Amino acid sequence: MTTSPVTHRAAAPHILARCRDLVRPALAGAVQRLHPWHAEMAAFSLGWGGVDGSPVPGSQGKGVRQALALLSAEAAGAPAEDAVVGAVAVELIHVFSLLHDDIMDGDETRRQRATVWKVYGTGPAILAGDALFALAVQTLADSPGAHGGAAVRHLAGTLTDLVRGQAEDLLFETRPWTGPEAVRPHEYRWMAEHKTGALLGCATGLGGLLAGAPAATVDALAGAGRHLGVAFQAVDDLLGIWGDPERTGKPVHSDLRRLKKTYPVLAALATDDPAARHLAALLGSGNPLDATTARRAADLVEEAGGRTATLAEAHRHLDSARRSLDGVPLAPAALGELLALFPFFVDRAA
Amino acid sequence: MTTSPVTHRAAAPHILARCRDLVRPALAGAVQRLHPWHAEMAAFSLGWGGVDGSPVPGSQGKGVRQALALLSAEAAGAPAEDAVVGAVAVELIHVFSLLHDDIMDGDETRRQRATVWKVYGTGPAILAGDALFALAVQTLADSPGAHGGAAVRHLAGTLTDLVRGQAEDLLFETRPWTGPEAVRPHEYRWMAEHKTGALLGCATGLGGLLAGAPAATVDALAGAGRHLGVAFQAVDDLLGIWGDPERTGKPVHSDLRRLKKTYPVLAALATDDPAARHLAALLGSGNPLDATTARRAADLVEEAGGRTATLAEAHRHLDSARRSLDGVPLAPAALGELLALFPFFVDRAA
Numbered sequence: 071m072t073t074s075p076v077t078h079r080a081a082a083p084h085i086l087a088r089c090r091d092l093v094r095p096a097l098a099g100a101v102q103r104l105h106p107w108h109a110e111m112a113a114f115s116l117g118w119g120g121v122d123g124s125p126v127p128g129s130q131g132k133g134v135r136q137a138l139a140l141l142s143a144e145a146a147g148a149p150a151e152d153a154v155v156g157a158v159a160v161e162l163i164h165v166f167s168l169l170h171d172d173i174m175d176g177d178e179t180r181r182q183r184a185t186v187w188k189v190y191g192t193g194p195a196i197l198a199g200d201a202l203f204a205l206a207v208q209t210l211a212d213s214p215g216a217h218g219g220a221a222v223r224h225l226a227g228t229l230t231d232l233v234r235g236q237a238e239d240l241l242f243e244t245r246p247w248t249g250p251e252a253v254r255p256h257e258y259r260w261m262a263e264h265k266t267g268a269l270l271g272c273a274t275g276l277g278g279l280l281a282g283a284p285a286a287t288v289d290a291l292a293g294a295g296r297h298l299g300v301a302f303q304a305v306d307d308l309l310g311i312w313g314d315p316e317r318t319g320k321p322v323h324s325d326l327r328r329l330k331k332t333y334p335v336l337a338a339l340a341t342d343d344p345a346a347r348h349l350a351a352l353l354g355s356g357n358p359l360d361a362t363t364a365r366r367a368a369d370l371v372e373e374a375g376g377r378t379a380t381l382a383e384a385h386r387h388l389d390s391a392r393r394s395l396d397g398v399p400l401a402p403a404a405l406g407e408l409l410a411l412f413p414f415f416v417d418r419a420a
Numbered sequence: 421m422t423t424s425p426v427t428h429r430a431a432a433p434h435i436l437a438r439c440r441d442l443v444r445p446a447l448a449g450a451v452q453r454l455h456p457w458h459a460e461m462a463a464f465s466l467g468w469g470g471v472d473g474s475p476v477p478g479s480q481g482k483g484v485r486q487a488l489a490l491l492s493a494e495a496a497g498a499p500a501e502d503a504v505v506g507a508v509a510v511e512l513i514h515v516f517s518l519l520h521d522d523i524m525d526g527d528e529t530r531r532q533r534a535t536v537w538k539v540y541g542t543g544p545a546i547l548a549g550d551a552l553f554a555l556a557v558q559t560l561a562d563s564p565g566a567h568g569g570a571a572v573r574h575l576a577g578t579l580t581d582l583v584r585g586q587a588e589d590l591l592f593e594t595r596p597w598t599g600p601e602a603v604r605p606h607e608y609r610w611m612a613e614h615k616t617g618a619l620l621g622c623a624t625g626l627g628g629l630l631a632g633a634p635a636a637t638v639d640a641l642a643g644a645g646r647h648l649g650v651a652f653q654a655v656d657d658l659l660g661i662w663g664d665p666e667r668t669g670k671p672v673h674s675d676l677r678r679l680k681k682t683y684p685v686l687a688a689l690a691t692d693d694p695a696a697r698h699l700a701a702l703l704g705s706g707n708p709l710d711a712t713t714a715r716r717a718a719d720l721v722e723e724a725g726g727r728t729a730t731l732a733e734a735h736r737h738l739d740s741a742r743r744s745l746d747g748v749p750l751a752p753a754a755l756g757e758l759l760a761l762f763p764f765f766v767d768r769a770a
Binding site: 201 | 457458520543562568569573584
């Protein structure tokens with residue numbers, strides 16, 4: 071790696087802004103193809119508009135997924151523009167999955183705002199998700215480039231992985247905290263690689279694919295994205311317990327209060343530390359935890375090493391993401407920019 | 421038309437059975453690619469399995485959609501086998517739309533059984549629908565034939581039409597029965613062509629497309645399927661009011677009781693018959709109708725000509741479906757079998 075971490079950190083916001091500027095017109099154009107009702111829900115979810123469809127400047131996300139797609143294409147030697155259609159498809163799928171997952175998980179707020187199903191109703195939010203899903207497929211299928219067919223296949227594979235991951239996550243909730251049926255950390259990792267990693271791997275993979283990169287390069291890029299996803303999910307789990315409510319928009323210890331099976335808890339329970347046994351007893355009641363019990367549970371997770379293990383898990387996958395890109399020929403400047411984004415996936419925990 | 425309606429009617433069950441036999445192994449194979457939880461929900465919805473996944477022999481549907489795809493391919497001069505992948509994709513999308521629509525419409529029973537969301541929960545049913553959607557795209561995208569790319573584009577266009585139609589149907593519920601904002605019969609027809617016609621047009625269009633037919637033939641076949649869909653929806657609306665509860669599995673006058681905006685009612689309200697004014701007054705309360713009021717409303721719809729207009733609408737679109745196929749070169753025997761299925765789309769009203 072030729073560029074220093076300091077350079078990376080400083081440059082990242084500029085890199086993200088450049089990519090957002092490149093993708094925004096195409097993404098806005100795609101959203102405008104939707105039924106107006108669905109376009110409004112999509113704009114709301116993307117942070118572009120309020121409940122009435124009015125613009126809300128500056129509330130959009132960072133756009134890390136679209137940036138991964140564009141920088142991967144550049145790293146594979148093509149202009150970023152070649153991957154814009156892939157970036158659009160990935161963003162549409164991201165919004166689709168937020169809309170449906172928020173219903174499944176019963177989440178009422180996201181980024182300090184009400185979720186789409188809370189504002190528009192469950193039925194309309196399901197349908198808007200379906201519309202975004204269809205539009206993502208259509209966007210890639212209609213793209214005129216030589217790699218459209220392979221891109222659609224890549225997206226279809228991503229989607230089946232994504233729903234498999236979400237299915238396991240839902241099923242985890244029905245499994246016990248201890249005993250032979252308990253969820254093991256490696257099962258959680260598989261789930262995270264599918265639920266969260268698949269779409270990031272789709273972004274990087276599609277970038278390479280639309281750039282016309284050879285299969286080994288596409289695989290390396292896709293693999294890096296999947297590892298980033300696992301790292302991202304691990305950090306998300308840390309934030310779900312120890313995140314600052316001001317920044318996460320969720321109550322402190324929220325994942326513990328609602329007994330969500332996340333990596334820190336599963337890693338803690340998988341130890342033979344005495345704190346793990348106390349933790350299992352607290353969680354085993356099956357009722358949502360009150361604030362005091364949730365705080366006690368968080369302390370026990372930490373005592374049994376769950377917090378440390380999760381941070382290590384995040385960094386291990388960040389390293390794996392970097393290693394995935396070793397050994398395939400990539401353009402150094404674009405690779406530098408791509409790597410500059412990697413810390414974003416774990417630094418949120420700071 | 422060289423074959424008589426009597427021949428058609430007698431042959432249809434055999435034609436459907438032949439097509440089901442051709443599609444079943446590939447459809448079962450596709451379903452087996454799903455997460456086991458989703459495969460179970462899909463089998464339940466397809467009528468293949470009970471709640472616990474155990475086989476339920478003989479409870480499957482007639483399979484008109486898959487037959488339309490196969491016969492369209494044969495009419496376009498190819499072996500039916502060439503369209504099996506399209507038939508599978510259409511069936512998967514059909515099940516996807518049932519799963520999601522039943523949630524949106526709050527329907528608790530279908531074909532005398534509980535709906536998937538009632539049995540498995542809303543979240544799992546949403547996700548199973550998403551999985552079927554993804555699998556449909558993947559099935560076509562991965563198909564090795566020369567026409568896979570065009571087939572995926574055709575499917576993507578269908579999906580966007582389908583969600584647009586469903587969006588309008590949901591929005592109809594928020595509009596008044598009378599006045600300038602009332603839903604007009606032509607708007608309802610547009611909705612039905614998208615919500616119901618798109619998938620039947622996808623079946624016939626994909627059949628032609630996978631057979632390698634020229635664009636004019638594909639368009640003619642797709643157009644015929646869309647008209648069949650409008651005819652089907654019109655008859656569905658008749659059954660929703662006057663259907664035999666023993667056969668529909670729904671209470672008598674069910675669509676009127678829950679104030680659903682259907683073609684017979686909208687056609688009745690669009691007349692200046694005195695019965696239309698009485699009907700509008702009954703419906704305008706905004707509360708679900710009791711059994712007596714629903715019976716009175718059904719009589720008023722009939723008195724204002726809504727029932728006759730709907731039957732005429734169905735037959736008009738059946739005729740249009742037949743006419744769509746005039747003037748394009750199609751193999752006579754296969755065309756005869758295709759036309760033999762057409763009465764199925766309206767005879768359910770008898």
